[in-house]
Amino acid sequence: MVMNNPLQKALDKAGIEYQPTEFPNSGLHCSLVLDKEQVQPLARALSRNGFFIETVTAVDKLKDEIFECVYLFNHYEESLRLLVRVSLPRNGAVQPSIGKIFPGAVWHERETTEMFGIRFEGCLDSRNLLLPEDADFHPLCKDFSGVS
Numbered sequence: 001m002v003m004n005n006p007l008q009k010a011l012d013k014a015g016i017e018y019q020p021t022e023f024p025n026s027g028l029h030c031s032l033v034l035d036k037e038q039v040q041p042l043a044r045a046l047s048r049n050g051f052f053i054e055t056v057t058a059v060d061k062l063k064d065e066i067f068e069c070v071y072l073f074n075h076y077e078e079s080l081r082l083l084v085r086v087s088l089p090r091n092g093a094v095q096p097s098i099g100k101i102f103p104g105a106v107w108h109e110r111e112t113t114e115m116f117g118i119r120f121e122g123c124l125d126s127r128n129l130l131l132p133e134d135a136d137f138h139p140l141c142k143d144f145s146g147v148s
Helices: 006-014 036-048 105-116
Strands: 030-034 051-061 066-075 082-089 094-096 119-121
Touching: 006 036, 006 051, 030 036, 036 051, 036 066, 036 082, 036 094, 051 105, 082 094, 105 119
Parallel strands: 030 082, 094 119
Antiparallel strands: 051 066, 066 082
């Protein structure tokens, strides 16, 4: 990989260490585990360096009593895929929104809220995408047993 590529520049601006991965094995150029407070500064730096958001989703790690909020970014001109994971407590999970930085993230944040119950603080639109507005369940949580 070329030294000082746009991914390295963005990570440097956000004060995050570049940790390259083996692309042929993972499909990723870098995989990071961050604190939730680091995501917005990283998103700003990525946006300013030609990156876009591919997805925002979550993984329910029921045994560990956490959600893992997952972000996947890529670059418009170079193949530079970045995976970011943030651990949140299952009870009352709140993550700062990146929707003002990447407007396309709002749809993903809405769906993640709906499916897992993670609230994205500052999200520009909190309406449900797939479930009725009065739904009080989160179907992708591992302890979801169905609607009665």
